[in-house]
Every structure is written in structure tokens, then in C-alpha cells.
Amino acid sequence: MFEEWRLKKGVPAYLQLKDYLKEMILEGVLTPGVKLPSTRELSRLAGVSRNTVILAYQYLEDDGLAETVRGRGTFVTKIATGRGAGVTLRWPELLTDCAVLATELDIEKKETRWQKGMISFKSIAPDPELFEAEEFKKAFLHRFALEGKKLLNYGYAQGYRDLLDYLRNYLKGKGVPMAGKDLLITNGFTEAFDITLTALTKPGARIICENPTHNTAIKIMRLHGLEITGVPMEEDGIDLKELEKALATGDAAAVFLVPSYHNPTGVVMSPEKRIALLKLLAAHRLPVIEDGFNEELRYSGSHVAPLAALAGRGNNLIYTGSFSKILFPGLRIGWILADQELISYLESIKRSRNIHTSFLDQAVLYEYLQSGRFERYLKNARRVYRERHKKAVELAAKYIPAKRIWGQGGLHVFIELPEDLNARQVLAESLKRNVIFMPGDIFFTDGGGHNTFRLGISRVKNDQMEEGFKIIGEVINRMKGR
Numbered sequence: 001m002f003e004e005w006r007l008k009k010g011v012p013a014y015l016q017l018k019d020y021l022k023e024m025i026l027e028g029v030l031t032p033g034v035k036l037p038s039t040r041e042l043s044r045l046a047g048v049s050r051n052t053v054i055l056a057y058q059y060l061e062d063d064g065l066a067e068t069v070r071g072r073g074t075f076v077t078k079i080a081t082g083r084g085a086g087v088t089l090r091w092p093e094l095l096t097d098c099a100v101l102a103t104e105l106d107i108e109k110k111e112t113r114w115q116k117g118m119i120s121f122k123s124i125a126p127d128p129e130l131f132e133a134e135e136f137k138k139a140f141l142h143r144f145a146l147e148g149k150k151l152l153n154y155g156y157a158q159g160y161r162d163l164l165d166y167l168r169n170y171l172k173g174k175g176v177p178m179a180g181k182d183l184l185i186t187n188g189f190t191e192a193f194d195i196t197l198t199a200l201t202k203p204g205a206r207i208i209c210e211n212p213t214h215n216t217a218i219k220i221m222r223l224h225g226l227e228i229t230g231v232p233m234e235e236d237g238i239d240l241k242e243l244e245k246a247l248a249t250g251d252a253a254a255v256f257l258v259p260s261y262h263n264p265t266g267v268v269m270s271p272e273k274r275i276a277l278l279k280l281l282a283a284h285r286l287p288v289i290e291d292g293f294n295e296e297l298r299y300s301g302s303h304v305a306p307l308a309a310l311a312g313r314g315n316n317l318i319y320t321g322s323f324s325k326i327l328f329p330g331l332r333i334g335w336i337l338a339d340q341e342l343i344s345y346l347e348s349i350k351r352s353r354n355i356h357t358s359f360l361d362q363a364v365l366y367e368y369l370q371s372g373r374f375e376r377y378l379k380n381a382r383r384v385y386r387e388r389h390k391k392a393v394e395l396a397a398k399y400i401p402a403k404r405i406w407g408q409g410g411l412h413v414f415i416e417l418p419e420d421l422n423a424r425q426v427l428a429e430s431l432k433r434n435v436i437f438m439p440g441d442i443f444f445t446d447g448g449g450h451n452t453f454r455l456g457i458s459r460v461k462n463d464q465m466e467e468g469f470k471i472i473g474e475v476i477n478r479m480k481g482r
């Protein structure tokens with residue numbers, strides 16, 4: 001039996017040996033009461049030192065799986081491993097509607113996956129080549145040296161104090177009035193939105209948003225059982241006339257908007273439209289959830305203030321943000337800025353769900369932010385993405401016979417084809433030539449968008465972009481010719 005055992009690299013030998021023995025015991029190969037080989041014998045059989053075997057036996061004893069009888073040796077303890085006591089359940093009969101719907105809406109499972117060798121325009125995750133891993137490592141080491149033990153313990157649901165202060169200042173710098181407002185750190189926008197909807201909507205309630213919109217947001221709204229009213233987009237943001245109609249029924253519980261570098265269209269709402277929009281919304285006295293996830297990646301020189309900055313001193317604006325696109329999505333850190341009273345409720349929901357976002361992550365992020373590296377990183381990332389976006393628009397115009405190429409920025413361009421073309425067919429043909437992208441229908445709230453698709457450009461080099469766009473263009477032209 002021990003002859004089959006092979007040492008792997010990277011894990012201490014005594015732990016590997018202990019785990020191997022544990023598996024033998026739990027699987028019933030080594031039965032209760034059986035005497036384990038002497039340390040000398042096992043050391044010979046397994047090709048490890050006697051000390052390794054002694055340690056492995058000690059850890060097995062700690063786990064309650066072995067006992068040493070002085071003068072006689074080490075024995076497998078008489079434990080019940082539960083063999084035969086289990087039953088086989090049929091999960092589909094037990095699952096909730098939420099579990100079924102979440103799986104149904106899980107595009108990671110439903111859509112074709114990227115495979116090695118493909119040119120991929122599927123994702124809009126940041127380019128990891130831009131990440132300053134060394135600087136982040138320094139921030140980690142520094143912060144951990146300062147307060148490592150504290151950071152490994154429980155923290156506060158609201159967030160790591162220094163990060164909250166940093167963000168308060170940061171948001172103030174965007175012109176957002178802070179009086180009467182408070183912040184909550186969340187696991188990205190995704191949790192911020194989920195918590196906010198938990199607080200403000202009941203199943204069956206109506207929510208208004210842009211159509212198309214962020215697919216994850218659609219998923220969350222549907223999992224909350226909301227009726228989604230999608231309002232069409234124009235090139236300068238949501239269609240206000242259509243929004244007015246949607247609001248006119250008077251039964252909406254909230255409005256969700258992505259005014260800057262909207263996903264998937266890349267549209268930035270014009271300043272004039274922002275003012276008119278706020279006026280319209282104010283008349284309806286509704287909570288407005290603004291997602292500012294991508295604001296920092298502004299490519300043009302002019303500053304566009306978030307709705308939260310333009311709304312003045314009212315308390316209906318709930319402003320969410322995230323470091324997922326402007327820095328590192330793997331950290332899963334975002335925030336909600338809202339009226340103090342509301343944040344207090346949101347904080348309790350957050351605490352009841354997952355206590356708090358990792359304090360270690362928040363503290364290291366704070367260290368990195370305050371070191372000044374963030375601004376420098378952002379400057380560089382903005383330059384790289386701006387050039388990539390410009391190139392993408394140029395190449396899309398050259399190769400892809402679109403009805404319209406949408407977007408002023410972001411990490412993607414959105415293509416609208418003539419009505420009679422189907423983007424899923426274009427995808428199927430492109431896949432045959434190893435090019436993948438995101439079909440646009442997944443972003444639509446009403447099953448529309450059959451003639452649209454999103455091209456994520458954050459991680460493709462110019463030559464790949466050219467090759468990929470050319471293939472997509474050829475596929476479309478061939479379909480048009482049929």
C-alpha cells in the first residue's frame with residue numbers, strides 16, 4: 001500500500017503522509033483497531049525520515065484518527081466514519097426558484113467559453129499586464145508589518161476606517177456633496193447592488209433601467225423577482241422621453257443607471273442630459289442607483305460629473321463604485337455612498353450576509369491608494385486603454401459593416417448590425433475561425449438585441465484586434481451576400 005505513495009513538491013512530507021493515511025482510514029482501507037506500521041517500518045516503506053512518520057502519526061492523533069498505546073504501537077481509532085448512513089437526495093426536487101434561475105442566467109455556463117488559441121473579445125476585465133504587482137506587494141508587506149495581527153481578526157461591517165476616509169476624500173474630489181452621507185464597503189458593485197435592492201425592493205416590484213444594461217445587474221434584478229422596465233439608449237445616454245413614459249405609471253420602486261461608459265454601449269451621458277434627467281427623476285421622488293464603475297477611465301479631457309455630484313443635497317441618489325475596472329477586480333472591493341440613514345440599514349444587511357469585506361484586502365488597497373501609485377497607474381492605464389479604444393473604433397469602422405458603432409469609451413465597443421443580421425450566427429461562424437465575442441442579447445432586458453454584440457478590447461493587442469475584427473467583418477459580409 002505505501003509503495004504507491006509519492007511525495008509531491010511544495011507541501012511538507014509529514015502533512016502529505018498524514019493526509020494519505022487519513023484518506024486510507026476514512027475510506028475504510030485501514031479499519032478501526034488496525035495497527036499502523038512502526039515508525040521505522042513506515043519510514044522505510046514510504047522513503048521518508050522517521051521524524052516525518054512520527055510527526056504524521058502525531059497529527060493523525062490530533063485529528064482523532066489514531067492512538068498510540070505505549071509499548072504496543074499506533075492504532076487506528078474506533079471511530080464511526082458514517083459508512084452506509086447517507087441517503088441520495090434528488091437536488092432538482094429540492095432546489096429553490098432562486099437556485100434554478102441563477103443557473104439559467106449564468107452566462108459563464110451558458111455561453112461558449114474561451115479556449116486557448118482563440119482571439120477573445122469576450123471579456124472586459126482589465127489587462128493584467130498593466131498591474132503593478134511589485135508595488136502592490138510592497139503595499140502588502142508594509143501594511144502587514146504595521147498591523148498584520150489586527151488585519152487577520154474580525155473588522156467592521158462598514159469597512160476599514162482608513163479606506164473609508166480615503167474614499168470620502170476621493171468622492172469629495174469628484175464634487176459629490178458629503179453632508180448627511182455615509183459609505184459602506186462592499187464586495188464590488190455586484191454586492192452593492194444586491195444589498196441595495198434587498199433594502200429597497202420587494203419581489204414583483206418594478207425597476208427602471210437602461211436597455212441594454214450590465215448583464216450581472218439584469219441577473220440580480222431578476223433574482224430579486226423584479227419586473228424590469230428597460231428604457232432605450234441614445235448616443236448621449238438614456239432616452240428621456242421613453243424614461244418619462246416608463247415613470248408615468250408611478251409604480252416604480254427604483255431606477256438603476258450607468259451614466260458613464262455604460263456597459264455594453266460605452267455611452268457617456270451628456271452633461272445637459274444629466275441635468276434634465278435629474279429634474280425628471282426628482283419629480284417622481286424615487287431612489288436612483290447610480291453605477292459609476294468606470295468613470296475614472298475617462299478618455300477625453302473634459303470632466304463629466306456623476307449624477308451624485310449634480311443632484312445637490314437631496315438624499316435620493318445612491319452612488320455605487322468599484323475598483324474592478326479602474327484597478328484590480330480580484331480584490332472584490334466596491335462601495336456605496338448614500339444617505340446616512342439608508343447606509344445604516346445597508347450595513348446591517350451586509351453584516352448579516354458576510355460580516356464584512358476582507359480587512360486584509362481593504363487595508364492593503366488603502367496602502368496602495370495612499371502611496372500615490374494609484375494615480376500613476378490610472379494615468380498609464382487611461383493612456384493605454386484610450387489608444388486601444390481609438391484603434392478599436394478605427395478598425396471596427398474599417399472592417400465591420402455595422403449599422404452603428406457605439407461608445408465614447410470604456411473597455412469595449414458595441415456593434416449594432418443591420419436588423420436582418422443575427423449576431424449569434426455571426427458568433428457561430430466567427431468561432432469556427434477562432435474568434436469569440438459577447439453576443440449583445442444577454443444585455444437586453446426584453447429579449448432584444450439580436451443584431452448586436454460587444455467587443456471587449458482591454459486585453460487584446462493591436463495586431464490581434466486587427467486580425468479578429470477582419471475575420472468578424474468577413475463573416476458578416478459573407479452572411480450579407482447570401
Ligand SMILES: Cc1ncc(COP(=O)(O)O)c(C=O)c1O
Nearest residue numbers: 188189190214263293322324334
Ligand atoms: C456596469 C458595470 N458595473 C460594475 C461592474 C463591476 O462589478 P464588480 O465591482 O462587482 O466587479 C461591471 C463589470 O463589468 C459593469 O459592467
